[in-house]
Amino acid sequence: MRIDVVTLFPELVGAVAQHGVVGRAISSGIASLQLWQLRDFASDRHRTVDDAPYGGGPGMVLKAEPMLAAIAAARAASDQPVRVAYVTPQGRRFDHAAAQVLAKRPRLLVLCGRYEGVDERALELAVDEEWSCGDYVLSGGELPAMVMIDAIVRLLPGALGDAESAVQDSFVHGLLDHPHYTRPQTLGGQAVPPVLIGGDHERVRKWRLQQALARTWRRRPDLLDGLNLTDEQQRLLDEYRTQADADGRCPALDNQE
Incomplete structure (x- = not known):
């Protein structure tokens, strides 16, 4: 599976690929992670990607042009079909059932917002679906994207050392997991x-x-x-x-x- 992530902080998202199950899956070729720095698609020498919101109000809004350019570049980097997912508190709840659906796709492109959000026109023109990791607000979409990546990749065939581990996890059959014990007795x-x-x-x-x-x-x-x-x-x-x-x-x- 190929996962692309458009973000202002690729080094943050990249950490998920360096450890644990996700790191091993990427090293073994089960999954790949491609990171796209949003500022690389800004059109001015200052690499500006945000601006004040129309109508006034606090904070800044990510501009549509660099976001659309980054999404287009990520789409064109592979001929595999891909759906663009935006992580936002306003999206559909991301749960185990959602992870199972997404894990069956050959590719996923995740868009990470920041500040007060993304220009709505970028979402309307390029985003296929929106996902939320919970009813709370974070500073950006990077942490939810990492959560999604971890939950999805561990479901890919061969990602876990023992396939039964995924079968017995909480929520797989709609129930929480049972208690676990090890030594000492x-x-x-x-x-x-x-x-x-x-x-x-x-x-x-x-x-x-x-x-x-x-x-x-x-x-x-x-x-x-x-x-x-x-x-x-x-x-x-x-x-x-x-x-x-x-x-x-x-x-x-x-x-x-």
Whole structure:
């Protein structure tokens, strides 16, 4: 997959390609990242890319001309089809389902805004879709772009050392992830749940599924509203709720078998 990013701070976005899963995927050729410095497409000797907004008001607005020129250059750099994505709080929420869709594309071009935003005409003329990483405002689109890149690249075939890692992540099946444990077996008076060291893989599977359901119910019940639970999932969740009611609390079930 090829990812192009138009930004005023390419060195910031480039950091995502130097470490971890994304870095390894790029080194192995699974993905590539091309960065475009917006100032390179300014038409004056001062490399001006922003100006005061019409109608007055605080801050500056990124000009349409250099933005359109940068997008055109990025588009022309490869003959692969590409959709231009602008990261903005006004966009559609970027979530795991969105990452799955974007990961199936051969190419993505991400536009990072700054200041008060981008001249609306650039968006109308060149942007195909808008994405938001949350209902908050950041100084620019670079951090959301890096989040998107990381979430997308780790879904590409071969990006993870164990493909099962992506399958078992939170949100893959609409649920939060189950708890994880490693050595030592006892820490601070807390022991690893016996079911995880008993060697019964089916019991481990059911325990992890119930834990995922329980965590989702406790922490993000809104996620359950959009799911059609299987008979097994509903039974495990009902068992958890029954015990929570009996105990007058929400037990983690960590030590139950």
